[in-house]
Amino acid sequence: MKRTIRLLAIVAACTVSALAQSQDAPPEEAVAADAQPVEQPTPRYVDLRRMRPLTGNVAAGEAKSELCAACHGPQGISIAPTFPNIGGQRMDFMYWQLVEFKRNPDSPMSPLVADLTDQDMLDLSAYYASLTPPPADPAAEPEPVDATLARLGEQLYLTGDPAKGIPPCQGCHGVDANGHPDALRTDRDGHTPYASYPALRGQQAIYLQTKLAEYRDGRMDDSTTDFVMTGIGERLDDDSIQALSAWLSSLPPGQ
Ligand code: HEC
Ligand code: HEC
16 A cells, blocks of 8 residues: 555656646657667657567566556556556557656656566566456446447547548547557568557546547657657547547447
């Protein structure tokens, strides 16, 4: 319990500093995904357009996951709505998020990854990707979902809104919201350009809202994939964000 309280204090402190941070114009240099991710001097963002498939050791990852479970839960279903669920998330997405947390000191995650090696981050990502989140506890009170809002969210997700310039989310996050439909496809140069497009189904509603507002407000600029999603976020108004988050969070996580 003491440990959890200390961790929550880290989160609170880091969140305040993240809010206080000002934003720069889009950067000009990038590091190739094949290169050593944490080289000095640190390039301003990670280029994920030409990355190679990643592998990690699931058992080793499980052995290293005790600290993570304090916030993300033992099965990767988080203990609080502001912490993302990571069980069943795409391995490549998680690995590159961890790399970005290491490069950027402003996330609540930054102090938690500071001492992780590259191999630790691969193993932890492989472990969480391998988990199938458990079905909802039948004894637990189901989260109330506004059915009209959720239907609007589903429609936006599947067909977009041409009047507002919102493309269908499913084109990049999959019709089942489990990630890009071509996530596992390797191109002729051996790259997997879509492997790090995240799954969204069953994510915490509050986390989705926070994240979508961060893209909309141009606060995500750590990687080329951040820029892709920023182009979408800029078109979302508060009502669209509410509707999308309500629907996505109402889906059972995992496959
Ligand atoms: C103190 C609570 C806490 C602990 C402990 C913690 N996390 Fe996190 N994690 C968070 C929060 C909060 C975020 C959201 C960070 C942000 O948006 O900047 C996050 C984000 C993430 C993400 C990105 C998920 C997404 O959908 O974008 C991954 C992956 C992750 N954590 C993995 C881990 C791993 C692996 C560990 C153990 C080494 C760990 N976390 C430990 C709170 C925690
Ligand atoms: C053109 C492709 C594309 C489209 C269309 C798209 N996204 Fe994304 N989205 C991405 C990529 C790439 C990322 C990963 C960004 C990063 O690295 O942080 C992402 C990240 C996200 C995240 C952060 C997930 C997490 O766990 O941190 C959310 C939430 C999200 N998208 C929701 C949406 C919604 C809702 C829509 C439809 C309105 C949408 N996206 C449309 C490509 C897209």
